[in-house]
Amino acid sequence: GAGVSQTPSNKVTEKGKYVELRCDPISGHTALYWYRQSLGQGPEFLIYFQGTGAADDSGLPNDRFFAVRPEGSVSTLKIQRTERGDSAVYLCASTLRPGGNPNTEAFFGQGTRLTVV
Amino acid sequence: ILNVEQSPQSLHVQEGDSTNFTCSFPSSNFYALHWYRWETAKSPEALFVMTLNGDEKKKGRISATLNTKEGYSYLYIKGSQPEDSATYLCAFLGFHAGGTSYGKLTFGQGTILTVHP
Numbered sequence: 001g002a003g004v005s006q007t008p009s010n011k012v013t014e015k016g017k018y019v020e021l022r023c024d025p026i027s028g029h030t031a032l033y034w035y036r037q038s039l040g041q042g043p044e045f046l047i048y049f050q051g052t053g054a055a056d057d058s059g060l061p062n063d064r065f066f067a068v069r070p071e072g073s074v075s076t077l078k079i080q081r082t083e084r085g086d087s088a089v090y091l092c093a094s095t096l097r098p099g100g101n102p103n104t105e106a107f108f109g110q111g112t113r114l115t116v117v
Numbered sequence: 118i119l120n121v122e123q124s125p126q127s128l129h130v131q132e133g134d135s136t137n138f139t140c141s142f143p144s145s146n147f148y149a150l151h152w153y154r155w156e157t158a159k160s161p162e163a164l165f166v167m168t169l170n171g172d173e174k175k176k177g178r179i180s181a182t183l184n185t186k187e188g189y190s191y192l193y194i195k196g197s198q199p200e201d202s203a204t205y206l207c208a209f210l211g212f213h214a215g216g217t218s219y220g221k222l223t224f225g226q227g228t229i230l231t232v233h234p
Contacts, residue, residue: 031220042206042224095220102149102168106220108161
């Protein structure tokens with residue numbers, strides 16, 4: 001596709017349920033990032049993939065959160081036993097080449113708005 | 118913990134007014150500073166990627182300056198239009214071991230701009 005695609009655009013789920021959020025990055029982009037924006041705050045880093053491997057998952061808030069990128073393109077963010085505090089906009093971004101060029105631009109999807117009721 | 122601050126948090130201006138926002142960031146380990154515009158229900162869109170102290174960049178009515186020694190950047194909008202209404206985010210990119218960055222962005226909380234006709 002032309003840009004980063006995220007699905008679904010909106011997700012409402014009940015507390016305690018499991019959800020999956022999908023990100024389809026720009027073709028050829030090796031680096032993929034997940035961010036979360038809670039109300040009134042800027043986006044916060046969750047996890048970074050270089051290819052298939054999670055190179056930095058230091059932003060994942062706890063072990064209910066997990067992300068995969070099995071073939072080095074599409075990524076899925078998985079949240080188990082959702083809580084009301086997980087409600088946020090989850091953003092995905094990809095870049096062509098993350099290191100070595102400071103002018104590298106990140107391209108974002110439109111986000112998934114998750115509401116836990 | 119990196120501290121990236123934006124001010125003001127929100128701004129209401131009349132069509133035709135010029136306005137500016139501030140982003141402050143750590144002055145050490147600087148690699149790049151990104152500005153994004155994020156309209157509701159759309160993807161954050163990169164406005165500028167700034168890398169050199171003293172950089173000034175311009176795109177139409179929008180321009181930005183960078184001071185890496187004191188750790189701040191200004192975004193200016195000349196002759197604001199209603200379509201400029203959006204959240205403006207700055208994001209800091211720092212060096213990691215090896216003298217490069219893997220693209221992990223640290224965002225400010227954003228400035229919400231509303232331009233009234």
